[in-house]
Amino acid sequence: MELAVSTDLLLEGTHFRAGADARKLGHKALAVNLSDMAAMGAAPRWATLALALPAANETWLKEFSEGFFALAGRFGVELIGGDTTKGPLAVCVTILGEVPTGLALFRAGARPGDDVWVSGQLGDAALALAHPEFAAAAKRLDEPEPRVDLGERLRGIATAAIDVSDGFAQDLGHILERSGAGAMVAYDLLPRSDDVRKIEDGKIQARLVLSGGDDYELAFTAPQSSRGELEALSVELKLALSRVGSIQAGEPKLQVVDGKGRPMAVERGFDHFAP
C-alpha cells in the first residue's frame, strides 16, 4: 500500500461564519479532507486534529466532536492525535489514507480522447452562500458528503481526478495543466439541482455551476472504453455520474460551449487571495 496524506486549515471568517454551528463545522472539517482522499482514490484511515479555540467551551467541543466523529465513524477513520490551543477559532485536520501501490489517482494523466465526468450536482454550495433559504443547498454547503466510495472505485478506471472545492472550471483546469491537455465541456450536460435550475438569470446560474466552490464532487477523466463500467458504477453507488465533455490535444485550456455549440465565458473560481 501507498500512503496518501492531505491537510486543510479552516478559519473562522474565511471558511465559515463566526458563530457557525459547531456540529456542522466538525463534520465539514473532516469532510473536506475525506474529499481529498477520494480525489486520490485512497481509503481514509487516520486523522489528526489541531484546534484553536478562544475559550475551553465544553458545549461547543461536544457538538464539534459529535459532527466530527459521526462522519469519522461512517468511513472508519480513527483520530490518532492532535493539538489544542487558545486562539481565534481555527481547525486544521490532516488525514492519512491508504491506496494500493500504483493505483493512486493524480491530476496528471488525462489523455486526449478521454471523457470528462463529474459526480453529483454542481453549484448548490455556492447557491446556499447567497441564498441560505434553500435548505437542501444549505446542507450541501454545511455538511458536504465526501465521495470516498466513488474515489476508491475509480482506481484503475479514472486517468485523472480532483475534487471540486474551488469551482468546476478551475479545478478541472488543474487537471488540464498537470496533464498538458485541453478540454471541451458542454454546459448543458453539467449536472445541477432543481434549486440551481430555478435561478433564472443565465449568467448567475452559469457562475454557480462553473465557478461555485465547496461542492466536493469529484471531477475525473476516463477512457471512452470505461463508459459502461462507469454507468454501472453510478447505479451501484446511487450517485449520478455525468459525462460532460472530452479531453483534447493542445493547450491546457478549458472550453465550455452552450447548447448551440457557442463558446461561453468562464469566470474564475475561488481565488484564495482575491482582495
Place this chain on the structure above:
Amino acid sequence: MELAVSTDLLLEGTHFRAGADARKLGHKALAVNLSDMAAMGAAPRWATLALALPAANETWLKEFSEGFFALAGRFGVELIGGDTTKGPLAVCVTILGEVPTGLALFRAGARPGDDVWVSGQLGDAALALAHPEFAAAAKRLDEPEPRVDLGERLRGIATAAIDVSDGFAQDLGHILERSGAGAMVAYDLLPRSDDVRKIEDGKIQARLVLSGGDDYELAFTAPQSSRGELEALSVELKLALSRVGSIQAGEPKLQVVDGKGRPMAVERGFDHFAP
C-alpha cells in the same frame, strides 16, 4: 516500520508575536513537530504545511520557506503537500515519521527505579520571553533545536519519553500519569545555562527551570543499567544528558527536592486555556 504522526498549530498572538521574523517562524513551525518525532523515537520523513496568511506577501513567504526548508533539509524531511488560505496568520504543520516496529517511545513505560534524564538545558526559552536581551536564550526560544538524533538513539533504551514544551515539571507529569508512577527529582541537578543561573531570585530561577516552556529538550526515563550507555551517547552526540532523579512506586506525583532534601513548591507549567 511503524508510522508516527504529529500535528501542531501555531497562531500569531498566541505562539508568536505579531510581526515575528518569518524565517525564524518557518524554522520553529517545523522544529516543534520534529521535537514530537524525537519524543517518539521516530525518524522524521514527510511533512504537510497548512498556512493562513493575511495577504500573499512574497517576501514573507520566501523568508518563511528559507527557515522551514533549511531545517527540513538538515533532517531529510520532504514537504509533500499543504494548503494555503487567506486569514489571520496561522501555521499548521503535520509531520510523519517512521520507527521500527515495537521500538516507538511512549509516555507510558516508566518503571519504579528507572532514572529520570533530561537533555540540554532548561529555562532558556522562558528566560528569553521575559528578557529578550539574552541573545543565546532568544535563539533557544526562536529557533529551537529539536533533539531528533537523540530520540532515535533512545530506542530500546528509554522506557518513556516526552519533549519539554510546556515546562519540565508538567511534561514529566504526563509521563508519571501515563506510567502510573511517581518521581523524585533533585532541583540542583536540573541543567541550566549560565544566563539562567544569573537570575538571582531563586523562585524566579526555579520557575524558569521547572515550569518554563518551549525548550524542546527531551525528558525521559531509563533503567539504571543504561547509565553507561547514556553517558557514552551524550559524548557521541555532544549533547548534555543529565540524570536528575528517579521513578518511584506510588501515586503519579512529582516531588522536587532542593539541595538539602527539602520538598520544593512546583508551579504549574503552561496552561493553554489559562485566562
